[in-house]
Every structure is written in C-alpha cells, then in structure tokens.
Amino acid sequence: MSEFFFFYGTLRHEALLSAVVGRKLAPQRAVLPRTCLVEARDGTRELAFPIPVPGPDGLEGVMVALSAKERARLDYYEAGFQRDRAQVLSNGQPTDVWLYRPAPGRWQQGASWEFAHWQARWGAIAVAAAQEFMRGFGSVPADRALARYPQMLVRAASRLRAEAMPTPAELRRQAQPEDIVIEAETVGYAHFFAVEDYRLRHRTFSGGETAPLDRAVFVSGDAACVLPYDPVRDRVLLIEQFRPGPMARGDRNPWMLEPIAGRVDPFETPEEAVRREAVEEAGLSVGRLIVAPNYYPTPGAKSEFIYNFIALTELSDGVGSPGGMIDEGEDIRPHLVSFAQLEGLLASGELLNGPAVLLTLWLARLRPELRAAAGA
Structure with missing residues (x-):
C-alpha cells in the first residue's frame, strides 16, 4: 500500500529524490500552510539542508506516493531526521502526508533558505553523494552511513571534477565508455577514507579484452x-x-x-x-x-x-x-x-x-x- 510523502527541502530536487527512492518519479506540487524555511547551521557553518519553521506563508514543495520498499529506502537516507504527520494542500484539497523534520534543537537556525540557490550550488554533488550513500542500503547500518556522509560529499565533488576535466590523448589511448566493464563493486572498508574492491574487464591494446581482474582502490577526495x-x-x-x-x-x-x-x-x-x-x-x-x-x-x-x-x-x-x-x-x-x-x-x-x-x-x-x- 502506498502512502503520500511531502518534500520541502533538498529532496524537491527530482534527480536526488529518484536516486534515493530508486526510480524516476512524477511528483505533484503541494503547499504546507503557515511554514517557511531557514538554513540549518552547525555553529558558524552552513549545512546543506533547511529547517522548516512557523511562518506567515505557505511552504511550496512536492508530494509523491511511495511503496513500502521505497519508504524504507527513504527512512534510511533520512536517518538523521524524524518522520512526522502533516497536512498539505494539493490542488486546493487537504491531503495527509508524511514529512521529515530535524530533531528539535539539533541545529541552529540561519538565514532564509532558497531552493534554487541550493540546487545550483549543491544539487549535482548531493545526487552523486546520494548514489554512494544508497549503495549501503540493506548492508550498512544507517548510522554508519550517516557518519560517512561528509566524506561522501568530498568524493562526490572529486568525481564531478574528474568528469569535467579535459582528457588530452595525443600519445595515450583515447578511452571509450565501452572499454571498461565493471562486473562487481563492493566497499571493503569505509571511514574517513574508503577501499573499494572491483571485479572488472578492460580493452587491451591489441583490441581484445582482459580476463576478469580483481582490483582494489583506496578512495579519497582531491x-x-x-x-x-x-x-x-x-x-x-x-x-x-x-x-x-x-x-x-x-x-x-x-x-x-x-x-x-x-x-x-x-x-x-x-x-x-x-x-x-x-x-x-x-x-x-x-x-x-x-x-x-x-x-x-x-x-x-x-x-x-x-x-x-x-x-x-x-x-x-x-x-x-x-x-x-x-x-x-x-x-x-x-x-x-x-x-x-x-x-x-x-x-x-x-x-x-x-x-x-x-x-x-x-x-x-x-x-x-x-x-x-x-x-x-
């Protein structure tokens, strides 16, 4: 049986929500009455998500219906937050939903929070980090994954910089996407750094392909x-x-x-x-x-x-x-x-x-x- 969830902050970003839930969604607009958003702060440091607080206006967001398995995935990703019931307006009609709020008093309140600003600055990195975070669903306890999340953000930013780098190939091979086939990928160790184990095959200079190779990589940020x-x-x-x-x-x-x-x-x-x-x-x-x-x-x-x-x-x-x-x-x-x-x-x-x-x-x-x- 599906239930409705309302997203007012970072998970309004459709690519991020799809990475967490595990499928492409078609969210519908909804409004949470008498609420506004401020940035969450840890001391003087701005964090990458907002806090809902009472306000004179309605808070615009999106609403989607999720299955039991999708709810479990979402609970895993939002392990640092608490799930509450609320009522939103969708097409002018009241609808009961679930939403996630930070635990009271856990973070300080900052200035007003703008979704478009967050999306431009953080969106792509948040999606890449969520993909790594959700690989632990069902195998890595949520509190352990949450403790590693800051390092996931660092590695996500590194991956995006790598993808944007020029790849001159005057002398070396010009790699193609099909040149490397990853058969299996597991994380053997993950804390401040991580060790990733791969079973892969790659194209050879003679035009053939290697036998399956076992390779380990020590993963850190730039x-x-x-x-x-x-x-x-x-x-x-x-x-x-x-x-x-x-x-x-x-x-x-x-x-x-x-x-x-x-x-x-x-x-x-x-x-x-x-x-x-x-x-x-x-x-x-x-x-x-x-x-x-x-x-x-x-x-x-x-x-x-x-x-x-x-x-x-x-x-x-x-x-x-x-x-x-x-x-x-x-x-x-x-x-x-x-x-x-x-x-x-x-x-x-x-x-x-x-x-x-x-x-x-x-x-x-x-x-x-x-x-x-x-x-x-």
Missing part, C-alpha cells in the same frame, strides 16, 4: 597544495608536521617538510582550498596563484588527485605562524627557506614530500621569469 614564493627575497615558506604514512612504513623520522596543503572541500574550488589552508596552517594570506602540474600520485592504487600552485606572496622575516586545526589533531610549524636552501633540501633527501619535490622543480623552471618581473 587535494590541493600551494608553495608560497617571494620573488624579491627569493624565499619560500614550507610547513612541517608529523605524518603517519612514513611512520607506518618504518621511517625513523616521520616529520615531513611540505608545501601548504589540504583536502578540497565540497563546494569550493582548489584555488579557494589553498587560500583557506594557507590561513589555517600558517596564518598566511597568499597572493596571485600560478598553476603548476596536477597529477595522480599513485594511480595504481589510489583515486586521489592533487592540484598544485605557486603563490606569489610577500615573505618578510617573521611571517607565518604555527597553525593547524586543533580538532583534527594538527600540529604545524612554518619555515622560511631561501631558494638555494630549498634546492639543498631536495638534493640531500630531506625534502621527501611528492608535491614539494614537484613544486620545487616547477619553481626552478619559472624562477628567472618571476624574479625579473619583480625587479629582483
């Missing part, structure tokens, strides 16, 4: 790195912090010298990410960004893609301050390093971080032109 450079003083700013990767390998000194770097959050560009990270990690406001080569650091096993920049920045004595996000356990200190010393660190093997090596070599390529332009 990252962005920036090396601040002062062409007048001919110096850069590096940061130093503990890294668990070298520790796990057995490196006797897991403190790494690196460029400023961090994850590209959903709904920000790589350029916005490095400017934010420069403030968080070194108390530094960077200047003009120069694009350096972007790359996959470990394409045989990882999905991570790294964007790289050199930032023209005044680096006077004493600039930069110890930084890092305390709630993320970061402990970071900055170093002002002359370009000659930077090359020495690279030659001695003390500079072991991949983006630091790449950006040092790229800066060496651009340095004469940058110093000449600065009158150095």
